[in-house]
Amino acid sequence: TASMSPRLDDPMYRSVTFDDLRLAYKEQMTALVYGGVDILLIETVFDTLNAKAALFAADEVKDKTGINTPIMISATITDKAGRTLSGQTLGGFLASVRHVDYLSVGLNCSFGAKDMFPYLRDLSRMAPFYISVHPNAGLPNQLGEYDETPEKMAIQVKDFLDEGLVNIVGGCCGTTPEHIAKLVELAKEAKPHQPVSKPKYMWLSGLELFEVKPELNFINVGERCNVAGSRRFLRLINEKKYEEALNIAHKQVEDGAQILDINMDDGLLDGVSEMTCFLNLIASDPEVARIPLMIDSSNWKVIEAGLKCTQGKSIVNSISLKEGKEVFLDHARLIRKYGAAVIVMAFDEKGQADTLERRIEICNRAYHLLVNDGFNPQDIIFDPNILAIATGIEEHRTYAIDFLDTITWIKKNLDGAKVSGGVSNLSFSFRGNEYIRQVMHSVFLYYAIQRGMDMAIVNPGQAIIYEEIPDELRNLIEDVILNRRDEATDELITYAEQHKRRAIGKINTVSDEWRSLTVDKRLMYALVKGVPDYLENDLQEALTVYGNPVDIIDQPLMNGMNKVGELFGEGKMFLPQVVKTARTMKQAVAILEPALEKQKASQKKENKTAKLLIATVKGDVHDIGKNIVSIVLSCNNNQVMDLGVMTPTEVIINKVKEENPNIVCLSGLITPSLEEMCNVAMAMQKEGFSIPVLVGGATTSKLHTALKLAPHYPNGIVIHTKDASQVPGVVAKLMNPEVADSYINSVKKEYVDLRNESMETSEDILSLSKAIKLRFPIDWTSFETVRPNKLGRHILSSIPIKEVLSYINWKFFFSTWKLSGRFATISEQANVTNPENWLHSFAKEDREKATEAFNIYWDAMELLKKLVQDKVNFIRAVYAIYPSYSRDESLYINGMEVPMLRQQKQGKEGYCVSLCDFVAPYGSKRTDYVGAFAITAGVGAEEWLVKQNLESDDYHKLLFQSLLDRLVEASTEWLHQKIRKEYWGYAADETLTIKDLFALKYQGIRPAVGYASIPDQSINFILNNDLLQSDEIGIQLTENGLMYPNASESGFILAHPKSHYFAVGQIDEEQLDSYRLKRKMDGKTARKFLARNL
Known part of the structure; x- marks a missing residue:
């Protein structure tokens, strides 16, 4: 392959090159095209660089013959992680080859059709082309033969066709004419796949896809693999110490570089050879190779050499109009053939642009030349020249502000184009004073990012936070950058x-009485209290006492963990403390890791109570509850294997086969997750498993488990757990051979009783026609609607966290941490730093919990303070207000039908309510309105957490997730008030307090999708696709309509004073059929989304 070395001892070696392949493919394709082939199929792509050579050759053949032959391309997956042999994900592969206009993109060979299914589904959701598939007839047996029959393969391929994933279907290894005949029969009745639209964003890739979305805010391009900018890197390349040079790349990726700039321009180096060697070496290191590369050179031959080594979609840095239009376009066409994006320098035949006018002139000219020649605007990046300021030369004073103004102009006038720059040039006159240089870069980037700068070449390890810069220095540098004062x-x-010798840092010393205890008691104390400060020293001392690091884990550390589990089970320790304990234990094991490696041979296996597999089911991205359960179980001395979120059934089943756990735990927050849990239960029954399954999450219930889950798994038992505190007790019973059978039998008996009770009470449901007659009565003749001040759709692209802090409902925050909502009164204290009076307002037995509540509230406020200081842009919203009416159990919003469900049990007032009742009916001679909204508080949140090095800190990670959930609720409350008072204005005179808002004293309602009044999560597809286009604020939907980021919410806004919240509750088959026909759903899909209501 062109991407990998066949020699283990020489990762830079290649047995075949890009040009070897290109010439061979060109010869073949020329003969085939002249021979009259209808299509060229580049198939079984196991190395994307090989495929790129074939695509390059196809383009050359088209130019040579004048014949434009359609191209199909098909990759092969070689492992269950969904990667090609050369390591690329499907997204990475697509980004690498998307520069060609294909007839189809597809998968072939790989596994059999069954195991190819999830990857084909992923491909069909990403690729803006027709989709092909030709799988093997299963996997070969020991003799290399294929046993899968035509009938069995047809059953598996039918799933592809039923889901509308493909346009072209066929067979690969092991298939025969009989196999193909079966596929032909299936294809006659199948519905063809409808390709998705082209991506709105720049796609780059290394081994993985990197989408340059607005929510990324800013992209760090690592600068240290540049011989012109790093003396150390130059020395290592000169001395041929490539492995050490690779360590520099590693460090930049660890420090947060999202793209890596590689430059070999030095007069004493062979740039072509060094670029080739180093990029080949990078390809051997998956941690570095996973991110895109920026091939940086002023020598075109070096750029081409780099492009011939990279299977991903790279960026060329750079081309310009310096040598005129023809050379510029020749280079751009070649870059497009190689499948790369391009940086264009603001340089033309007259020289480098150093004024605002010249920057605009050159960028405008270059953009239109490229776009008119067919270059994708998303793949154009301008570098308008960051030049040195504070040099003492008068003309240089406007260099920085002119660059900033150029960014503004590009973003306004050159659609799709990006902006980049080499920031280190800015501070060149202060070389030797690294602190001043880094502060200048930080201040400059602060303003550049505000203007819309997409990326910059920086040293990610030396970033200084803007807010932490001393005011005097920050003001001085702003004066220079913005050219505010002559002096x-x-x-x-x-x-x-x-301030040349300025140092940054601080030393904290802590002394406590517990430090005088014995080392084993100090370690237990550290775990129980979650204090990691002294672990390093205490563990080193413990090694001298115990000798074997495993004994330290088995004795003082596990004793501490067991104590934590005991205290938590007794209610004497609270979830925030448990999370801190888990974090401390993780740190302790990491410190012991070197000693553990040395004594691996004599290492004793930990005596774990149970082995558990835990996962959030497919289509669901919520993990805060699952993470809490995982931590609690770990603290009770159990081995927990966490499969994460969005876990497909087949992955869970395969893991059960591989790991043989004692118990499986499934988590889900949304209604469709109930159906996924059902799928897992059925699959476990089919496989003959009998191990217990625990289910939990907001939508789960004991009744649903009894009615819908347990019957599908008669071999085993499905047990509903209400919250994390219940799980250890259930696990303990299941793992105790003396009580396990009687416990399981008691649960099964309870489920039988629940099913019988359910059958007895189900007769209370009214018919749909009777329920409609009992609709909530409103006299529309006497009601005057209010015309909104802002009709139509509007985006709020940046809502400052400070705006919404006062709307946080701390009761629900404490509830997440299994603490009483009574503790929310801490948020009303004037002096939070001295909570003594507040603590004494609680009974003596509650003060320990109150103290913990105070501690977690304090940590939460510190985290919020940090978010405010960093001016994060997590919160974004889109809302729309449209003329609407109700008719035949549907709302019609701006002409779009949105079916609603009606209660079929009478409420307290005797009515069966639907949201349709609160909107003026068709023919009422009233123009009514309905609002819709989607809001998120999580865009960029994961990246911020990683940047703060908190992603592996269980406590702060859970604290962060729980705060994001509260922030999105607070933001929704804030937005709803804004709509009532300003944007719509139907309650312009409202003067409610925050407590009034929490008590729902406002006019109108905002029912959320997926909750009691609108239980159908798939309504989110209508909101996103037809009313709001919420993907523009960074919200993505899973296949089950769940919003990602997790901290997101959507719903409708109704204004009538009599509108109120309600729960639809149980519905019958008649309403289900009526509803699904309006939604154009099949019965299975409707049942999946409305499982809780059936």
Whole structure:
């Protein structure tokens, strides 16, 4: 392959090159095209660089013959992680080859059709082309033969066709004419796949797809693999110490570089050879190779050499109009053939642009030349020249502000184009004073990112936070960058000289009485209290006492963990403390890791109570509850294997086969997750398993488990657990051979009783026609609707966290942490730093819990303070207000039908309510309105957490997730008030307090999708596709209509004073059929989304 070395001892070696392949493919294709083939199929792509050579050759053949032959391309997956042999994910592969206009993109060979299914589904959701598939007839047996019959393969392929995933179907290894005949029969009746629209964003890739979306805010391009900018890197390349040079790349990726700039431009180096060697070496390191590369050179031959080594979609840095239009376009066409994006320098025949006018002139000219020649605007990145300021030369004073103004102009006038730059140039006049340089870069980037700068070449390990810069220095540098004062440059030079030796850091010392205890008791104390400060020293001392690191884990550390489990089970320890304990234990094991490696041979296996497999089911991305359960189980001395979120049934089943766990735990928050849990139960029954399954999450219930889950798994038992505190007790009973059978039998008997009770009470449901007659009565003749101040759709692209803090309902925050909502009164205290009076307002037996509530509230406020300081842009919203009416159990919003469900049990007032009752009916001679909204508080949140190095800190990770959930609720409350008072204005005079809002004293309602009044999660597809286009604020939907990021909410806004919240409750088959026909759903899909209501 062109991407990998066949020699283990020489990762830079290649047995075949890009040009070897290109020439061979060109010869073959020329003969085939002249021979009259209808289609060229580049198939079984196991190395994307090989495929790119074939695509390059196809383009050359088209130019040579004048014949444009359609191209199909098909990759092969070689492992269950969904990667090609050369390591690329399907997304990475698509990004690498998307520069060609294909007849189809597909998969072939790989596994059999059954195991190919999830990857084909992923491909069909990403690729804006027709989809092909030709799988093997299963996997070969020991003799290399294929046993899968035509009938069995046809059953598996039918799933592809039923789901509308493909346009072209066929067979690969092991298939025969009989296999193909079966597929022909299936294809006659199948519905063809409808390709998705082209991506709205730039796609780049290394081994993995990197989408340059607005929510990324800013992209760090690592600068240290540049011989012109790093003396150390130059020395290592000169001395042929490539492995050490690769360590520099590693460090940049660890420090947060999202793209890696590679430059070999030095007069004493062979740039072509060094670029080739180093990129081949990078390809051997998956951690570095996973991110896109920026091939940086002023020598076109070096750029081409780099492009011939990279299977991913890279960026070329750079081309310009310096040599004129023809050379510029020739280079751009070649870059497009290689499948790369391009940086265009603001440079033309007259020289480098150094004013605002010249920057605009060159960028405008270059953009239209490229776009008119067929270059994708999303793949154009401008570098309008960041030049040195504070040099003392008058003309240089406007360099920075002109660059900033150029960004603004590009974003307004050159659709799709990106902006980049080499930030280190800015501070060139202060070389030797690294602190001043880094502060200048931080301030400059702060303003550049506000203007819309997409990426910059920086050293990610040296970033200084804007808010942490001393005010005096920050103001000075802003004066220089923004050219605000004539004397600013001289003042900055003076400041730099005076503070040349500035150091950053602080030392904290802590002393406590428990430090005088024995080492084993100190370690137990550290775990129980979650204090990691002294672990390093205490564990080193413990090694001298115990000798074997495993004994330290088995004795003082596990004793501490067992104590934690005991205290939590007794209610004497609270969830925030348990999470801190788990974090401390993780740190302790990491410190012991080197000693554990040394004594691996004598290492004793930990005596775990139970082995558990835990997962959030497919289509569901919520994991905070699952994470809490995982931590609690770990603290009770259990081995927990966490499969994460969005876990397909087949993955769970395969893991059960591989790991043989004692218990499986399934989590889900949304209604469709109930159906997925059902699928898992049925699959476990089919496989003959009998191990217990625990289910939990907001939508689960004991009744649903008894009615819908347990009957599908008669071999075993499905047990509903209400919350994390119940799980250890259930596990303990199941793992105790003396009580397990009697416990399981008691649960099964309870489920039988619940099913019988359910049958007895189900007669209370009214017929749909009778329920409609009992609709909520409103006199529309006496009601005057209010015309909204802002009709139509509107985006709020950045809602500051400070705006919504006062709307946080702390009761629900404490509830997440299994603490009483009574503790929310801490948020009303004037002096939070001295909570003594507040603590004494609780009974003596509650003060320990109150103290813990105070501690977690304090940590939450510190985290919120940090978010405010960092000016994060997590919160975004889109809302729309449209003319609407109700008719035949549906709302018609801006002409779009949105079916609603009606209660079929009478409420307290005797009515069967639907949301349709609160909107003026068709023919009422009233123009009514309905609002819709989607809001998220999670865009960029994961990246911020990683940047703070908190993603592996269980406590702060859970704290962060629980705060995001509260922030999105607070933001929704804030938005609803804004709509009532300003955007719509139907309650313009409202003067409610925050407590009034929490008590629902406002006019109108905002029913959320997936909740009691609108239980159908798939309504989100209508909101996203037809009313809001919420993907534009960074919200994505899973196949089950769940919003990602998790901290997101959507719903409708109704204004009538008599509108109120209600729960639809149980519905019958008649309403289900009526509803699904309006929604154009099949019965299975409707049941999946409305499982809780059936």
